[in-house]
Amino acid sequence: MAKYIKISCLGPQPYRIDQAVPYPEAVEMMAAHWQRELDRVLPDRPDLIVVPEACDRPYQHPIEKRNAFYRTRGNRIRDLFAENAKRHQCYITYPAHIEMPDGTWRNSVQLIGRDGEIVGFYHKNHLVPSEQSDGGMTYGQDVPLVETDFGRVAFAICFDLNFEELRLQVEKLQPDLIVFPSMYHGGLMQSYWAYSCRAFFAGAVASLPCTIVSPTGETVATTTNYYHFVTATVNLDSAIIHIDDNGSKFKEIKDRYGTEVKIHDPGLLGSVLLSSESDRFTVQDVIDEFGLVRLSEYFDNCRQHRCTLVHE
Template sequence: MARYVKISSLGPAPCVIEAGGSAEEAVERMIAHWKRMLGFVLPDKPDLIVMPEACDRPSKAHYPKEERLEYYRVRGNRIRDYFASVAAEHGCYIVYPTHMQAEDGSWRNTAQFIDRQGKLMGAYHKNHLVPAEYDANGILYGKDAPIFECDFGRVAAAICFDLNFDELRLQYVRAKPDLIVFPSMYHGALMQNYWAYSCRSHFVGAVAGLPSSVLNPLGETVAQSTNYYPYITATVNMDCAVLHIDENGRQFAAIKRKYGPKVKIHDPGLLGSVLISSEADDLSVRDIIAEYGLEPLDDYFNRSLAHRCAPGHMEP
């Protein structure tokens, strides 16, 4: 059955707060900054809002480390509590990326997940830091890659430099999340598209000061922010599957004849794969796959590998 999810991504440049003021004033200004930015997307009534990496860290160009540590001390969980109140009031999930100090005094670069009731679901800790994050700031590497169970689907996270490492991506290839969220200071360019396609997942990037995007599981851009407006809202359908055209393609005309607009078969061109989705309330993609004996892309690739390795199939 169609599972429409409305996603908002916010990617303004880091908030500029001049050095020399009180930490209390800086916290209040940061909350005001995000209240203003959220005002651009909340009227769309999103199911999920994603912020950029370290979203409540003042611009480093204007705010030195010494003042930043005092700011973090005064901030505590106050900005998270603000986002939690917004999530509860508007009935949406919020991904809050931040630098947080653990009880033992160590630091993490984290993406905290807040549910529709304003409660903390858990957090993803950046697995692949830039070495300077540890050397200069004492931030520890994360070691886990949890999947967050939301009411619209299963969500994974990657933060900034993470996008360069296959170790994490392959974990998500196996886990098969419906959506990957990517809070970042770095855009990633084609790596965004590659992660979306290789994980067969929707992908949303929230990139500070650079274009933020929503991608489909074919790696295509569904929506992208601009130099004028650093935010987007887009609706995607999670009830979908990626299929190769080989062997499946012979069934596409019959599917369309029977179901018409209830089933969407989208061909991006050149890739050899399509995205099939159910646009109906009484029909799921799994139903269509079962009815027509369709083979999902990963099953086809795995079968092709097994066929290659069968006795007598490979040159001596």
């Protein structure tokens, strides 16, 4: 059945606070900044708000001052986000540098649920080396999948997007949505991750375009040079279907279900995005009814066919 989710992405410039400002005051300035930013999209009643990497890092503070700020900050900004999540019944990401109980630091994103509680988190697996050598960060090791009331969520942060081994791990998780808080845009890598993982992609990038990308690698919505926030609705009850061996059934599907099924062809890709727009059946029901094959299964069949002939 149609599974609509409204996603908001925010990409303001990193917030500047004079280094002479006392840390308690600086923390409150940061809190006020982020309340203003959240207020830009909350009227749209989003299901999920995504904000950039290290969202509450004071801009251009040296490391010792930055860490002192963080220790004063504690959970103040996270709690602000949690209060908003609970009040507005939405999920909000909180990407931040956090100090662990053993004194090490992580570049992380915490996902806050509609009740204001933490429902999942991810530690950046692929740091820029200077984050470790100069910033004291420790590499994350796990690649979690978080179950939400709208679907399965996986994460990548900034530099992560460059690493095939991480993408392959995320691909195996079969997420419905990849959340990407970042300082780096990634360009074509956003579309590549979305297509290869068969997932929607929500990227919030500081000072650069924030984008919502479909599983066919197409940009659904983006911020502009005028506005650094964007909201769009996507349907997660979708599947990528290759035209080969499936395309002959598309007319029959449309004849039977009309507007209750959407078959979107992005062109040039050889695949379409099949979506259930109905409250009566899921996209998997349509796949089963018409004997369709999802893209990943189709490619696996092609590999098997090649191996069979090569070894004959």
